[in-house]
Amino acid sequence: MAARYNAKGDQNLTAALITALTVGSNATTAQRNYIKRFVLSATTPSDTAISWTVQRCSALGTSTAVTPGLHDPGDRAAQAAVGKNHTVEPTYTANAFIWEGVRISARATVLWVAGPDEAILHAATVGAGIGWAALHATVTDLVDVQASWEE
Amino acid sequence: MAGQRLGYLAIDDPDKRLVERDSYLCCHCQALVTVKPGSGKQRSWCFRCGKNTCGAGPCVTRCIPFEAKMEAAEGRRRFWKQLELGSDGKHRD
Numbered sequence: 001m002a003a004r005y006n007a008k009g010d011q012n013l014t015a016a017l018i019t020a021l022t023v024g025s026n027a028t029t030a031q032r033n034y035i036k037r038f039v040l041s042a043t044t045p046s047d048t049a050i051s052w053t054v055q056r057c058s059a060l061g062t063s064t065a066v067t068p069g070l071h072d073p074g075d076r077a078a079q080a081a082v083g084k085n086h087t088v089e090p091t092y093t094a095n096a097f098i099w100e101g102v103r104i105s106a107r108a109t110v111l112w113v114a115g116p117d118e119a120i121l122h123a124a125t126v127g128a129g130i131g132w133a134a135l136h137a138t139v140t141d142l143v144d145v146q147a148s149w150e151e
Numbered sequence: 152m153a154g155q156r157l158g159y160l161a162i163d164d165p166d167k168r169l170v171e172r173d174s175y176l177c178c179h180c181q182a183l184v185t186v187k188p189g190s191g192k193q194r195s196w197c198f199r200c201g202k203n204t205c206g207a208g209p210c211v212t213r214c215i216p217f218e219a220k221m222e223a224a225e226g227r228r229r230f231w232k233q234l235e236l237g238s239d240g241k242h243r244d
Contacts, residue, residue, distance in 0.1 A: 030228075032221070045165075054183070098176075098183050108164035112183065115158040118176045120183075121217075123224040 002034070002150035004071040009084030009145045010043075013136045017053060019086040021145040024060045024129025025122065026079045033080050034119035035130055037148040038112050044141040045107040051135050052104055054120070056096035059127040062088035071148070079151055081129070090131045098130070106141065119150065155202050160185050177205035181217050 009021025023033050040052055063083025070078070098120055104110055114120070122128040132145040157173040160183075164170070173186040178200040194206035197214055204210040 030225075098181055104162065105164050105166075107166055108162050111159075111161045111163070112174065113159045115156045115175060117156055118158060120176065120181060121221065123221045123228075125225055125228040128224075 003075040003078075004036070004148060004150050005068040005075075005078040005080065006071065006146065006148040007066045007068040007078075007082045007084075009066060009082075009132070009147075010142050011085050011134070012140050012142050013050065013134055014140065015135060015137050017051075017089075017133045017135045019061065019063070019089055019131045019133040020084060020143055021066075021147060022057065022060050022063060022081075022083045022086070022090055022129045022131045023147055023149055024057070024081045024083075024090075025124055025126055027081055027126055029079065030124040030126050030128070031079055031151060032121050032124045033130070034121050034150040035147055036114045036119050036150060038132065039144075039146040040104065040110040040132070040134075041108075041144045042106040042141050043144060046139060046141065048106045048136060048139050049103040050106050050139070050143060051101045052099060052110075053097065053101055053133045053135075054099040055092045055131055055133065056098070056122055057090035057092045057127075057129050057131045058125075059091035060129050060131075061086050061090040080149065089133075090129065091127075092131060092133075106139070157186065175203050177207075177210055177217075178202035179204050179210040179213075179215055179217060180207065182207070182210075 011020035063086040066082040068078035160174040162170040182205040
């Protein structure tokens, strides 16, 4: 059975799309990651709608590295390159949207769980990955993304 | 949606009732689609993949499984690597 990992990322909203979490291929040994679950939320609930985008990327940008957690403590450490709070945005692949600009209330928490035979995946090439990004025209609250994946 | 085991999407807004939907990933582009019974929205079924598509034009008219696209992307990278070239086709320094 594939090993399963999870990580959490966060980011303060801006008026332009800004990335809270990326899960990507290892920088030296490229591998696929199979995203099985993600959770989106905002830390300061307010009466506004946040625009969420989940998109495939070809370069992971500059971010704070995240050490993924292990679902099974007996598994090896995650191979994925995981980053949060991006200062340089990933290079998103044009039109490679999984979710494009979906507006969700800032009070809401979104949970997505993949079907048993499916997963969001990216190519096993260095720099490839999946990014979770959000924007709001005026609000600068912190948004959280949690993701679980298999390697 | 017969024949495909679906995913699950929940939106929990304290001010409203919990919204729960079945979901699936398009077998051709991996777009995340939520199923809203009674919406009248027509997607399509790919008989080669045996799965649902997102209903967008290219995904309905041509069957290129997402897995094939990923393998093509990885193959291109391997090809350039074998030639010791960058993905832009130029020699590495």
